[in-house]
Amino acid sequence: MSVQLETEREVDPGIIVLDTKVPDKVIWPIAGGKGGTGKSTIAANLGVGLSLLGYKVVLVDGDLGGADLHLFFDQIAPPKSLNNFLSREVDKLEDVMLTTPQENLKLICGGNEMVSLANIPFLTKEKLKRHIKKLDADFVLIDLGAGTSYNTLDLFSLSEEGIIVCTPEPHARVDAYGFLKNMVYRKLQRHFSKNIPIKATIDRFARQGGRRTGRMRELVEQLLKQDPMAGREAVDLLATFKPKLILNQVRNKRQVDQVQRFIELVKEYLSTEMEFVGYVRRDTRFLEACERRRPLLIDFPKTSAARDLCDLLMIGLRIDDRLHRFAASHFRKMAEVAKASAKFW
Numbered sequence: 001m002s003v004q005l006e007t008e009r010e011v012d013p014g015i016i017v018l019d020t021k022v023p024d025k026v027i028w029p030i031a032g033g034k035g036g037t038g039k040s041t042i043a044a045n046l047g048v049g050l051s052l053l054g055y056k057v058v059l060v061d062g063d064l065g066g067a068d069l070h071l072f073f074d075q076i077a078p079p080k081s082l083n084n085f086l087s088r089e090v091d092k093l094e095d096v097m098l099t100t101p102q103e104n105l106k107l108i109c110g111g112n113e114m115v116s117l118a119n120i121p122f123l124t125k126e127k128l129k130r131h132i133k134k135l136d137a138d139f140v141l142i143d144l145g146a147g148t149s150y151n152t153l154d155l156f157s158l159s160e161e162g163i164i165v166c167t168p169e170p171h172a173r174v175d176a177y178g179f180l181k182n183m184v185y186r187k188l189q190r191h192f193s194k195n196i197p198i199k200a201t202i203d204r205f206a207r208q209g210g211r212r213t214g215r216m217r218e219l220v221e222q223l224l225k226q227d228p229m230a231g232r233e234a235v236d237l238l239a240t241f242k243p244k245l246i247l248n249q250v251r252n253k254r255q256v257d258q259v260q261r262f263i264e265l266v267k268e269y270l271s272t273e274m275e276f277v278g279y280v281r282r283d284t285r286f287l288e289a290c291e292r293r294r295p296l297l298i299d300f301p302k303t304s305a306a307r308d309l310c311d312l313l314m315i316g317l318r319i320d321d322r323l324h325r326f327a328a329s330h331f332r333k334m335a336e337v338a339k340a341s342a343k344f345w
């Protein structure tokens with residue numbers, strides 16, 4: 001492995017998780033624009049990590065048409081999937097939930113068989129979103145597909161704090177930016193769907209969006225002039241959207257440092273505050289574990305990459321700060337439970 005980041009870290013009592021807030025249920029859609037950045041890998045491992053720490057987790061494969069999350073759980077042909085729910089064969093999402101070797105981690109597989117799934121009708125999508133919100137879990141993680149299809153954008157909008165998984169490559173940043181831009185327009189278009197003049201202005205602006213002048217701030221100024229109330233709503237809408245960014249497959253510290261420029265660009269052009277929540281280094285053991293159809297956290301729980309994932313949960317994503325515990329003790333706990341659980345996988 002050619003990582004030149006920090007070496008394996010020992011107990012660091014300096015890491016204290018702050019900013020306490022424990023909501024009832026956290027929903028994290030995980031997207032990224034570009035294919036192959038590691039969305040599914042991150043979704044599977046964060047889900048497993050949360051379950052190792054004792055949380056009740058549901059992993060949903062929302063990559064409709066390209067579902068493969070089940071492969072991390074040694075499910076080659078899932079007996080049931082979202083297909084059965086979306087085609088109304090069953091009424092509840094729970095009916096298509098699969099167990100995993102972790103008792104508190106459940107899996108809802110995506111459907112690949114139905115061609116029509118790639119663009120599910122509006123009402124069906126709303127029903128799916130309602131049911132996801134009702135799932136009995138501490139955390140619901142939704143693995144989304146590459147690209148900017150309406151399915152992906154609308155499932156990402158299940159939370160204002162969805163996660164973007166990007167790699168250090170410029171192509172990945174371009175695609176992540178494109179995803180966020182589409183997301184912002186989609187939010188505005190849906191919010192103002194019944195306000196015809198405002199929606200027309202947004203659509204017109206979106207069509208010119210490829211130009212260098214297409215800053216979201218300019219659109220908001222136009223809306224404020226046209227209809228001050230609508231303009232203020234647009235300002236509020238943009239202010240509530242706070243996506244999180246994970247940098248995956250990192251090879252050196254310089255790549256992590258470059259993220260700040262991307263965050264500034266998103267703020268400058270899209271008026272969106274994106275938060276960098278951490279990185280996961282590139283490690284061939286992700287692939288090794290994947291080939292065995294298991295998550296890295298189970299097969300290699302004591303590696304630096306596993307520690308990155310733990311830090312992501314404890315520090316970047318601030319999952320449990322009720323007790324201001326140290327991230328290092330969680331890493332030990334996670335690794336111990338992973339070792340004990342591995343025999344069930």
Ligand SMILES: Nc1ncnc2c1ncn2[C@@H]1O[C@H](COP(=O)(O)OP(=O)(O)OP(=O)(O)O)[C@@H](O)[C@H]1O
Pocket residue numbers: 034035036037038039040041042063066144145146248249250280281282283284285286287290
């Ligand atoms: N941190 C990492 N280090 C090394 N390899 C990784 C890392 N993260 C993911 N990979 C590898 O990258 C490949 C793509 O990962 P994954 O399938 O999770 O991407 P994805 O974004 O979900 O792709 P898609 O867009 O096709 O859904 C896999 O072979 C996976 O093992």
Ligand SMILES: [Mg+2]
Pocket residue numbers: 039040041063068143144145
């Ligand atoms: Mg994937």
